[in-house]
Amino acid sequence: MIADLxxxxxxxxxxxxxxxxxxRIIYGLLDIPATDPLRRSITSTRAHGLENMDGAVVRYWIPYGRTDTYRHSFFISGARLWNQLSKHLTVL
Structure with missing residues (x-):
C-alpha cells in the first residue's frame, strides 16, 4: 500500500x-550544544574542503566505535548521514 500511495x-x-x-542542532535552532558530540573536520582526505566561514563545506569527524550501540547512536549516525549530503546542502 505504501508503494501504491x-x-x-x-x-x-x-x-x-x-x-x-x-x-537544527548545528545551526543553533535548538538548545542542544553541538560542540561536545560533534567535531568539525579541519582536514579532509576526500576533498570536502576546510573549515572556514566563506562557503566551506561542513563535515564532521566520526569517531571509531567498538559497539553497535555507539555506532548507531544519534550523533554518530547523524554525522555519517550529514557527511553524505551533497556540497550545496551543507555550505555555511
Whole structure:
C-alpha cells in the first residue's frame, strides 16, 4: 500500500527526521550544544574542503566505535548521514 500511495519508506522518513534534527542542532535552532558530540573536520582526505566561514563545506569527524550501540547512536549516525549530503546542502 505504501508503494501504491507513493509514500517514502520508514527508513527514508527516519533519515529525513535525523538530518532535520542535525540541522537544527548545528545551526543553533535548538538548545542542544553541538560542540561536545560533534567535531568539525579541519582536514579532509576526500576533498570536502576546510573549515572556514566563506562557503566551506561542513563535515564532521566520526569517531571509531567498538559497539553497535555507539555506532548507531544519534550523533554518530547523524554525522555519517550529514557527511553524505551533497556540497550545496551543507555550505555555511
Amino acid at each position: 507513493g509514500l517514502p519508506t520508514l527508513e527514508l522518513r527516519r533519515q529525513h527526521s535525523k538530518l532535520l534534527m542535525m540541522y
